[in-house]
Amino acid sequence: MAAVTGESFASLQEQLADTLDGAELAVAAELFHALDVLDSSPALRRSLTDPSREAQDRASVVRALFGAKVRAGTATVLEAVASQRWSRERDLGDAVERLAVSVAAVQAEKGGLEGLEALESDLLSFRRAVSSSHEVQHALTEPQAEAEAKRKLAGRLSAGVGAEARLLIDRAVTAPRGLRPEALVERFAGQVAARQQRWIAQVTVAKELDVAHQRRLSSSLDRYFGRELKLDVVVDPSVVGGIRVQVGDEVVDSTVSTRLNDLNRRLAG
Structure with missing residues (x-):
């Protein structure tokens, strides 16, 4: 195109x-x-x-x-x-x-x-x-x-x-x-x-989430996005901590690795 x-x-x-x-x-x-x-x-x-x-x-x-x-x-x-x-x-x-x-x-x-x-x-x-x-x-x-x-x-x-x-x-x-x-x-x-993809929350975390944590996260995301989402949880130790959520084109990222990368870019700039 x-x-x-x-x-x-x-x-x-x-x-x-x-x-x-x-x-x-x-x-x-x-x-x-x-x-x-x-x-x-x-x-x-x-x-x-x-x-x-x-x-x-x-x-x-x-x-x-x-x-x-x-x-x-x-x-x-x-x-x-x-x-x-x-x-x-x-x-x-x-x-x-x-x-x-x-x-x-x-x-x-x-x-x-x-x-x-x-x-x-x-x-x-x-x-x-x-x-x-x-x-x-x-x-x-x-x-x-x-x-x-x-x-x-x-x-x-x-x-x-x-x-x-x-x-x-x-x-x-x-x-x-x-x-x-x-x-x-x-x-x-x-x-x-x-x-x-608007109905699937791709969740990236540093370690496995237990059932109770997943349930709370699911409930919070449903309220935030206004619809009942399906969670797709991926464990990636490189994110260090925090959580990254992508629903369609919208991304919510609170991982430690992202915050460190942002800090490095500011220091380099």
């Missing part, structure tokens, strides 16, 4: 956090539909990625095209995407796709870590089913086959999955955007797996 695109997507994730958290699954479906429109129109993509146009102008194009046809959350996401700078035209669509998957993951996350794990499992089970059969792979990539036929085949291979997995699997088999369907499903699963 080019630097400009990477910075733009990171900015979008921060800017849209509340919108994505409050979005319905239907918003993901609308984002995928908007992506189809973008993919079908080179002129529109050029207009929305033209660095000489003001961000407000690009957002107004999206508002005029989609605003009255989609939910408010969908419009907010699309306008935010159009307002960012992108290294390539395709990056615009890739961002919309990733944000649609984020909405689906947020819906699954209403069931906590277990909900995300179930979504990832559904996606990977489908990928394995497709990868194990050359006939299925051929059927899902046959250019002349109708989208509805591919959707029905995918439904037979993934009966009983949740609504979020159903949306993502159907999307992958009907509009894989140049990838093999099973490869796109695997990419979706990777994005869901990455979100699971």
